[in-house]
Amino acid sequence: MDLSYSDEQKQIKEGVERFVREQYAFETRRKIAATDRGWLPENWAKFAELGWLGMSFSEADGGFGGGMVETAILMEAFGTGLVLEPYLPTVVMGGGLLAAGGSAAQKEALLAPMIGGEKQFAVAYAEKQSRYNLADVAVTAKKSGNGYALSGHKGVVYNAASADTIFVTARTSGGQRDEKGVTVFAVDAKAKGITRRDYPTQDALRASEVTFDNVSAGADAVVGQVDNGLALLEGVLDRAIVALCAEAVGCMDALNKQTLEYIKTRKQFGVPIGKFQVLQHRMVDCFTNAQEARSMTLMATLKIDDPDATVRKKAASGAKVQIGKSGKFVGQSAVQMHGGMGVTDELAVSHYFKRLTMIDTLFGSQQHHLTRYGNLSMAA
Template identity: 55%
Template sequence: MDFSFTEEQTLLRNSVQGLLAAKYDFDTRRKIVKSADGMSKAVWAQFAEMGLLAAPFSEEQGGFGGGAIETMIVMEEMGRNLVVEPYVETVVLAGGFLREGASKEQQAAHIPGIVDGSAIWAFAYAEPQGRYNLADLVTTAKKDGAGYTLNGYKAVVLGAPWAQKLIVTARTSGGQRDRDGISVFIVDKSAAGVSTRDYPTVDGRRASEITFENVKLGADALIGTEGKGLPLVEKITDQAIAALSAEAVGCMGELNKATVEYCKTRKQFGVPIGKFQVLQHRMVDMFMAYEQSVSMTYMVNLKLEENEAERIKAAAGAKVQIGKAGRYVGQQAVQLHGGMGMTDELNVGHYFKRLTMIDTQFGNVDHQLKRYSTAA
């Protein structure tokens, strides 16, 4: 039993911290969010230079052979700094599909672009009617010669305005919510028939609504086996859940630190408000919510390679924990900061908004509770 980090892992954390401290303070982030692009290509290039974009790929794939714990470390630091750049979308999700589902040829064609920072990816899976059910798809890919023709609509595709490449789920056979008949495709965002409408999200990121109209895909667009894509989708989204849990831990850690600090210095009725027992207990509850979230985040990141049922329980359990804790810590951090917590100027509200959105990504507390309770 050992919960300590290796020397390399500590070095990784220190270098990510160093980079973000120097290049991603809150004012810089605000400028990035408000810019026309909404992300920083310079920061992304620095992620590439530091090897962060290569971290989870094997050495043969041009990466560093890092695992879930390395991703967890990176994501926790991203959370602390409210990084908006699409690390989860590009490295964890698209990277995951390419690593675990793609052919050698596909890997050779696409991983180098991720590693060197030239290609940004987004994952187009959700549909308006489907809520959080990954199998509820009306987007179709019909066999067309050697390839496919893609038709459909994807909702709230995070990071898509920045992306050149998309991972798209579509139905190649079966009924609307069947587990069988789902396939995963690589689609160029610039392909004929792909149209996007871009917009900002409440947590300072960008997303698109995407319509596919008779988009022609070659045979080399298919990842894995036709019609058997759902297990892969579930596996990779669980990896994303593990990464988002770490991001949430980063957010909560910063909120708790800021709240305790504020309550030590803010005086009302002649004393620091942190002297009031009711607020002390509140902050203790926030602290415990955080610690429980750290535990679940370690757990899910250690169990991503276990059998399916174990993995699902770990991922769903972690998502429930961070959903509940994120809401509590976020709301109470705002409450204890009083009016200041409500302002756009202070970072507190921004962490709260990000935590709220992490809960909705890949299924909120209710969805994951159900998933947990029905896991074999």
């Protein structure tokens, strides 16, 4: 199998790496993170100008006909620079929901302006009691006239403060943990009845606790089918997992590079500490873990569009388990080899470590996905 990039993919890779190199120096990133918004509108406009926001969508949806490989190229480079712009919640998750289940009218009203850089999204699916069970939905959507009234609370909603539209899962029928009865709605982020508590996360992103109090949503706000939104959400989050894994690979590569440079220059007992065999062995282990993570991410990238949902789910979960394992090893090793300064805010290493730690828990921990993988294997 030829795994080399096409000429177009090479151009994308070169372009995004140049952007990160020129626009996302560590000190620049710290200044961006300190702003109220937490990302720069001019960077988002550049994403749109360069076609990155529409790159992975079909031409029929107004995109440029790319796919998961192109998304992974972008996300890996974003990982090397710890890019803060909300590409994952807006493009991969929100845009993914519209591409997979949106009506023609929804795509015209929401997806097209998102590709143009004019709209951003958030996806509200997590609840305080649900852990990683996507079917555990207590937010309700009760029939109200020709539409629905949404009530309940969603937690850790990334990019809700900047979003124009929030995609929210709500229960339209069945019990709280039933797989059938979950529906996805596209709700105006400024709709009456929505309240937010915004906060920065440990890795300098922005998230919110969002409460819905009889928020009105018309029948045309339903994305996909009523009562059958769980499969739609699962498919989109599996793609988000692969994108996240690609970002983690970029983080690990950057950490390994910075750590290697440090042990070559930091001296102890009159010699660079990189001369010590134990640290040489540790760097080899870090490199091996990063390559294992890269291989699993590549495998998942190639299998994520498999028509067999079980193949897709196993690929995503397998990659997430390896990313969690490798990210923990590489991150902790980098901090340890840098000594006490490895956890200071002034050093980039601590920020990569925080991001890898958060990636390990986002969309499901190692244990969750190991269990999921095992259950899928036994059911096959």
